[in-house]
Amino acid sequence: MKKWMKIIGALFLVGILAVLYVWFFVYNKPHRDYEKADPDHILAAEELFLKYRQDKALADSLYTGMVVQISGEIDKVESPDSSLIAVFVFDQGMFGDEGVRCILLPNQHTKLKSFSPRDKITLKGYCTGYNDTDVILEKSSIVIEQ
Amino acid sequence: MKRKISVLFIAFLVSGTMFRQNFVTKTGHIKFYSDTPIETIEANNHAVNSALNPKTGDFVFKILIKSFEFEKALMQEHFNENYMESDKYPNAMFKGKVVNAGDIDFGLAGTNDAIIKGDLTIHGVTKAVEENGTFTVKDGKIHGQSVFSVLLEDYKIKVPGAVKKQISESIEVTVDVMLEEVKP
Numbered sequence: 001m002k003k004w005m006k007i008i009g010a011l012f013l014v015g016i017l018a019v020l021y022v023w024f025f026v027y028n029k030p031h032r033d034y035e036k037a038d039p040d041h042i043l044a045a046e047e048l049f050l051k052y053r054q055d056k057a058l059a060d061s062l063y064t065g066m067v068v069q070i071s072g073e074i075d076k077v078e079s080p081d082s083s084l085i086a087v088f089v090f091d092q093g094m095f096g097d098e099g100v101r102c103i104l105l106p107n108q109h110t111k112l113k114s115f116s117p118r119d120k121i122t123l124k125g126y127c128t129g130y131n132d133t134d135v136i137l138e139k140s141s142i143v144i145e146q
Numbered sequence: 147m148k149r150k151i152s153v154l155f156i157a158f159l160v161s162g163t164m165f166r167q168n169f170v171t172k173t174g175h176i177k178f179y180s181d182t183p184i185e186t187i188e189a190n191n192h193a194v195n196s197a198l199n200p201k202t203g204d205f206v207f208k209i210l211i212k213s214f215e216f217e218k219a220l221m222q223e224h225f226n227e228n229y230m231e232s233d234k235y236p237n238a239m240f241k242g243k244v245v246n247a248g249d250i251d252f253g254l255a256g257t258n259d260a261i262i263k264g265d266l267t268i269h270g271v272t273k274a275v276e277e278n279g280t281f282t283v284k285d286g287k288i289h290g291q292s293v294f295s296v297l298l299e300d301y302k303i304k305v306p307g308a309v310k311k312q313i314s315e316s317i318e319v320t321v322d323v324m325l326e327e328v329k330p
Contacts, residue, residue, distance in 0.1 A: 031219040080173040128212035
């Protein structure tokens, strides 16, 4: 085989590998695994709520878009449609209870059902911000403390 | 602008305390849908706050932009970082009225056509909008639904040239809220 053919072949192979890499690891890269992610912040559920209440802009800069781990006494579990939401209540408003709402990952549903109101619980999730009534943690999972 | 939106929303909530009867949800659903010959993109948000006062017709919904979920992680990243700039503009909201609320009996089971008029704020830009929808009354709940389009240009959402053909200039927005009465 001539040298120039080997070079073209090698370049072609590199091109194919580059396309495959971009396809699998850039364009179709998986979502972050929030269950395995280390928390960026650890605090009490009520503290998180109060921080957003007191200074939303500051709290947004600290917690929104981060993995936040909170602890507290769970007040209730809501199950609209197929989702399950752990709710910490710290105030009342026009929308009813206000506090921190943790939307559980589907694989956490069975674990959450074993908790009763007033039980202590630790959860972590992706904080999407404060909507003037509640702080929302999406993709939440229950943290089993060692 | 963020403070202005919050003040508007809080003002609505405060004015809401005068209402005798409010129907609300914190688990409403809003879907963004873009369809081009190259790609179909869909994003869903299931943590929508919404309230309706059937007596006055006041209607509001508010969403956290980071709560939108995409099938592809890369799309979600681009949506938040490049297009919606969700660190800068974390919320979107609608505040307005059901114009024909006086013609709808929200105490009677059935589906009612509705005209909804108000201000829609996305990406820090507020525009007056008027859209059609329905309110279905059943089992003491009010199910509000509306499908409308928003032009990215109207809300100063810029899509880079490299992906312009992948994202429609007009995004279909579906609002689906199951509102329940808040007991005082």
